[in-house]
Amino acid sequence: MRAVIIRSFGGPEVLEIAEVPTPSPGPGEIRVRVTAAAVNPVDLQTRSGALARAGIMAPRAVTGLGWDVSGVVDAVGAGVTAFGPGERVIGLSDRPGLSLKTQAEFVLLEATAAAHLPGGADPVAAATLPLNALTAAQALDLVPAAARATILVTGAAGAVGGYAVELAARTGARVVAVAAERDAALVRALGAAHHVPRTAAxxxxxxxxxxxxxxxxxxxxxxxxxxxxxxxxxxxxxxxxSPPPPLRGIRVANVWIRADGERLASLAAAGLTLRVAGTLPLPHVAEAHRRLEAGGLRGRLVLLAEQ
Known part of the structure; x- marks a missing residue:
């Protein structure tokens, strides 16, 4: 099967479409035949070596790319009862530095990291959901429920920020969204009560x-x-x-994304706004990296494994 890997750190030129053995699921795992996999900033940071330099992943001879995935269960390992072959799923591969991740034709996921894709849902659009929506939801979890009257979201037009605006607004919070002027209508449509330009103090x-x-x-x-x-x-x-120091008695926290299939299932069923910036075949992954690095995208680029 084909998979996106790197053997060294660098620019988009180090990305390789390699022929690798199709993996077999172990206990508690499912094998997913990939339909679509989003490209996220973390993929750029993996490729460049930034995650390794930050101590978040250990360098290895072969490193896979991709965190988000949508696809169809192809096989299940021992002890898996929640999923069966032929079922549509989305999931998150949250372990940095694996030799095989979601930008591939098949990927292994822990069953607890996957969720059923609701009937009628677009699998390409759904591939933009796991990493960014879970990050936004888990960030909101760090805000005490009794102190959510007003919430500021920076980067509100981005993938994580957009979900944060939408989820915070649904809790009843008055959301102030920081975004570019051209995104004012977008963040208001997502639920923001106010828009503040990025240049504002x-x-x-x-x-x-x-x-x-x-x-x-x-x-x-x-x-x-x-x-x-x-x-x-x-x-x-x-x-x-790195978060700033806890000045003025402000509680400071940092969200570290973790796979959560149960939470992902609720997000998939919540009718959140899914934004696809464009699609490319899996072998065009380097182009996706260049476009993401250039900036200005709204939504996520999605690699299509089935062509």
Missing amino acids: AEAVRALVPGGVDAVIDAANLGIRAMDAVRGGGTYVGVLG
Whole structure:
């Protein structure tokens, strides 16, 4: 079978479409025949070596790419009862540095990392859901439920930020969304009560919410600039990079994504806004990396394994 791998770190030129053995599922695993796999910033960070330099993954001779997947169960390992061959699923491969991940024709997943794809759901669009929606949901979990009256979301037009806006608004929070001017209508459609341009300072947020917001989900990694918009004793949740120090009694947390099939199933059934920026055949993965690095995408590029 074909799989996207790297044997060294570098630019898109190190990406390789390799012929590798089709894996067999072990106990508690399912094998998925891949329909579609999204390309995320974490794939760029894996390829460049940034994750290895940060100590998040150990360098190895062969490293697979891809976290999100949608497809059809092809085989199941011992002890798996929740899934059977022929069933459509989505899932998350959350272990960095594996030699085979989701950008391949077949992938192994722990059964607990997968969810059934609802009937009628588009498997290509669904491939954009697992990593980003779970990250947004788990970030929102870090905001105390009793302190969600006002939530600031940075990077609100991005994949994680967009889901964070939508999920926070559904809890009844008044959401202030930081995004480019051209994305003002988008973030409002996702549920934001207010839009603040990316160039605006914390004072602009505080003009809308005197005293500061209760919490921020910092999907754009603004750090202290985002924290400055939070009231004393509020909550800062970082998504990328190192969070700022806990000034003014602000509770500081960082979301570290983890696979959760049960939660993923609820997100898949929630009718969230899925955004596909474009599709490419699996062998065109280098082009997907170049387009993602160039910026300006809204939604995720998706690689199609079945051509």
